[in-house]
Amino acid sequence: MCRVKKTRTRNRGLGDVTTRHYINSGWLQKGRDIMNTQELAKAFTDMCAKGEFDAAGNEFWSDDIVSREPMTGDMAVLKGRRAVEGKGEWWYANHEVHNVKVEGPYVHGDQFVVRFKMEVTPKGKQRMDLDEVGLYTVQNGKIVEERFFMGGPQS
């Protein structure tokens, strides 16, 4: 798995407030380096762009991650790393992914957005285009929530 460089350098620009929050939170005083949101967002998005979705999750999800899909039913809200990994396993078992285009990240404070366009064939169904964005919330250098937004026909 690709490991990403961690640094004590303060972010000079976007995510500045978040970085200050980390510095004030006491984590650095415990001798632990934490990536700021801009760095984490870039590293996470780079891994997704290479198709390394599982590795990106392993690297950046909090153990307490909450995953929210724009639907009702069992998978609408999943809590905890094991549950979210289970959703990924279900997805790959039930969809053939032909290609993925990743754009971003777009950053604001402790949140960032990534856009995913993909062509998939759900098991037993027709090949289709998916266009969605993920909104990720970061705390202490880990993603604590991912929230997916579904696109429809373009305006």
Added chain:
Amino acid sequence: MCRVKKTRTRNRGLGDVTTRHYINSGWLQKGRDIMNTQELAKAFTDMCAKGEFDAAGNEFWSDDIVSREPMTGDMAVLKGRRAVEGKGEWWYANHEVHNVKVEGPYVHGDQFVVRFKMEVTPKGKQRMDLDEVGLYTVQNGKIVEERFFMGGPQS
């Protein structure tokens, strides 16, 4: 200004939870129709795609809208319609907008995302590309928060 059709029809799919919330909230019992998030998001994005940004704001901003930019300084957080309109006036006075490409909306519950790619020339500076997304939060058929996320060089 383009007026959009309001309907009592329940949304069958994305935004379903939001619609139920409206129905249960008592607003409809007061004889008032409220667009659900999916309908509002589509109408708002269509107006933006036509370049009707001011009209979209007039139509859909709550009087108490909060606008958040990914920066520090005076314009990082603006509260209230008048303050947010003032930001728009400042923007147009200080940027020549050559073209805008709008993609979306992407919807989840009471929130939606729109992507804006534009070519602009800030006053006295070089022509440049901007790539950002807006995350909009809807309550009672109005946008109560807009939060902008800034893109950097693509991964």
